[in-house]
Every structure is written in C-alpha cells, then in structure tokens.
Amino acid sequence: GAGVSQSPSNKVTEKGKDVELRCDPISGHTALYWYRQRLGQGLEFLIYFQGNSAPDKSGLPSDRFSAERTGESVSTLTIQRTQQEDSAVYLCASSLGKNQPQHFGDGTRLSIL
Amino acid sequence: GQNIDQPTEMTATEGAIVQINCTYQTSGFNGLFWYQQHAGEAPTFLSYNVLDGLEEKGRFSSFLSRSKGYSYLLLKELQMKDSASYLCAVPLSGGYNKLIFGAGTRLAVHP
DSSP: OOSOEEEOSEEEEOTTOOEEEEEEOOTTOOEEEEEEEOTTSOEEEEEEEETTSOOBOTTOOSTTEEEEEOTTSOEEEEEOSOOGGGOEEEEEEEESSTTOOOEEOOOEEEEEO | OOEEEOOSEEEEETTOOEEEEEEEEOSSOOOEEEEEEOTTSOOEEEEEEOSSEEEEETTEEEEEETTTTEEEEEEOSOOGGGOEEEEEEEEOTTOTTOEEEOOOEEEEEEO
16 A cells, blocks of 8 residues: 555453554555554654664563564554553554654554453 | 653634744754644654754745754644644654654644
C-alpha cells in the first residue's frame, strides 16, 4: 500500500492478557518507530528500528513491552500481561532515514478492561 | 533534559490568521517538525525547519529561531477543516530520528 498500515485498528482485551500489534511500513523506508498516545496527551516515543542496526529500546516503559522487526519490513509490538494503564493509541511511523519526515499509520486503539 | 511547550488550546475565526507558538529546550539541535493531527486520526507531516527563518508552504508557514529556542506555525485564510491539534516535535539528543513531541495545541476554527 501507499501508506503505513497498522492492525488491528481497535483491540479490546482483559487485563493480564498479551496483545500483539502489527505495523507494515512504507516500502523502502529504513526507519520504523513506535509511539504511544494516551487520551489528550502528546506522543510518547517507545522504540526505533533503523535498518539492520540494534533497535533503540530506550522508550519502552517496562519489560512487559517488546518489539521486533524483520529486516526493513513488518514490525510487531507485543505487550505482555496488559494493565489498564496500557490503554492508549499505539502509533507506528516510518521514514527514509535521518531527519526525514515520519509518516504515521492510523494507529491501534488499545483498551484494557 | 529536553522539553517542549505549546499552548493547550486556541480558537480562531474562519478566514483569519493564527500563530501557534512552540518553545523548546534541547541539549543539541537537529531541526524542528510540525505535525497536524485531526481527532481520531494519525499525525500528518506539515513542515521541518533546521535553519533560522520563515519557510512558507501555501497557507501554512513555519518559523524558527535557534538562538531563542522558539518556533511558530502560521496558518492563513483559516478554514473549518484546519480545526485539529498541531504538534511541535524535536529529535531527542543523540538520536536524530527519535522525536519528542509537545502535548499539542488544539485549534478550534469557528464561522
């Protein structure tokens, strides 16, 4: 597709369950980012992948959060043992590289009951 | 540390001009981005400034002063569809592509 694709668009799950969120970046974009946006708040950086380099995980809030990316393609963000505080919109973005505009997907709205 | 400040909310009239300010504190500087985000939608890129001065792009312009740690987004000939949040973002120090975002300015355009 032409843009960043994320799935699912909405996810409702019970506290304590694991969830997996998917991001399909724009073809040719070497950089991929995950952000979290709580209601009424700004975007919070989570993790960044650049090509085959080791990912920058400095924004992950706890060890319940992890992410993987295979080469320059799809990425998955996994949240284990979800908590109500994890409820937010999770946004994925991709870019051509350093200081290039980031293009965002529509996000996954995660609700933890 | 790094910090970004923007007004929380602004209102303006259709057809008018509005200026949205952003002040930032960074230990290094690698440019400043503006994004637009409509409610329930993904942010979309508006502008990127790395040098001082005004960059004009149609109805939207963005200004940067590195010495003052200050930027603004200028929206002219406002339209109802410009009602959205406007996010200011700067790269985190040491990580050119890790952006720290301000909380955003919610702009309401009324007739």
